[in-house]
Amino acid sequence: YAIVSHRWETEVSYEEMIGLMRMEEEEREEVKQCGGYHKIIKSCEQAMKDGYKWLWIDTCCIDKRSSSELSEAINSMYRWYQNAQVCYAYLHDVHESQWLNMRNYFSPLEHTSLPEWFMRGWTLQELIAPKRVEFFNRDWVPIGSKQRLAGMLERITRIPCEVLMNGLAAKRLCVAQIMSWAADRKTTRVEDRAYSLMGLFGVNMPMLYGEGEKAFQRLQLEIIRTSSDHSIFAW
Numbered sequence: 001y002a003i004v005s006h007r008w009e010t011e012v013s014y015e016e017m018i019g020l021m022r023m024e025e026e027e028r029e030e031v032k033q034c035g036g037y038h039k040i041i042k043s044c045e046q047a048m049k050d051g052y053k054w055l056w057i058d059t060c061c062i063d064k065r066s067s068s069e070l071s072e073a074i075n076s077m078y079r080w081y082q083n084a085q086v087c088y089a090y091l092h093d094v095h096e097s098q099w100l101n102m103r104n105y106f107s108p109l110e111h112t113s114l115p116e117w118f119m120r121g122w123t124l125q126e127l128i129a130p131k132r133v134e135f136f137n138r139d140w141v142p143i144g145s146k147q148r149l150a151g152m153l154e155r156i157t158r159i160p161c162e163v164l165m166n167g168l169a170a171k172r173l174c175v176a177q178i179m180s181w182a183a184d185r186k187t188t189r190v191e192d193r194a195y196s197l198m199g200l201f202g203v204n205m206p207m208l209y210g211e212g213e214k215a216f217q218r219l220q221l222e223i224i225r226t227s228s229d230h231s232i233f234a235w
Helices: 014-018 025-033 035-049 067-083 122-128 150-157 161-166 175-182 214-226 230-234
Strands: 002-006 086-090 133-136 142-145
Touching: 002 035, 002 067, 002 122, 025 035, 035 086, 067 122, 086 122, 122 150, 122 161, 150 161, 175 230, 214 230
Parallel strands: 002 086, 086 133
Antiparallel strands: 133 142
16 A cells, blocks of 8 residues: 655545535535645545555544544554555645755755655654655655655755665664654644654554643653663653
């Protein structure tokens, strides 16, 4: 299967997607006009073009009305991205197909013109976990693959090329180093700063939206419980 990594905009939910054919025509057309629907259609077209029967995208493939399903999905997310044959990284605010080849950033996350995708919390694991990542601009024009753009991606994200090419097992890493890759990234919900890192550290914990900063404290405790790496105390 193929999987999608993206910055959330106006999206189509699971409930809307399964109810599409039961909607009145006016309501159905309203859903089809939103950017999230276009994203689903274009990513499905790309998956079909690449020979894949299945595509997974978090906007409409998780029933967020079910807290148990949401918790299972978040705890499984890293594995799902890792097991995908390809991940389509959709950069909604990039107009030029050659963007990543034309800019030479050395202090990237301070640069105001970086695509939002590089500044979001969840997209960190979505870059590292899949074996193959293909980047697309807002018009679904290919930009390049993770392998071909590894040098540029290392300068943008500070993630070593060995990790980008071969995953976390490719290089001996301390907890503080992995934490540093996420330090400048943002999430809409404060709890997601912690939840988006669980897969990178190989830990699991229940989702408690509303706990605020306590989520990060729980993440630290889970990491301490499973690791003897004292560099975590730097965070």
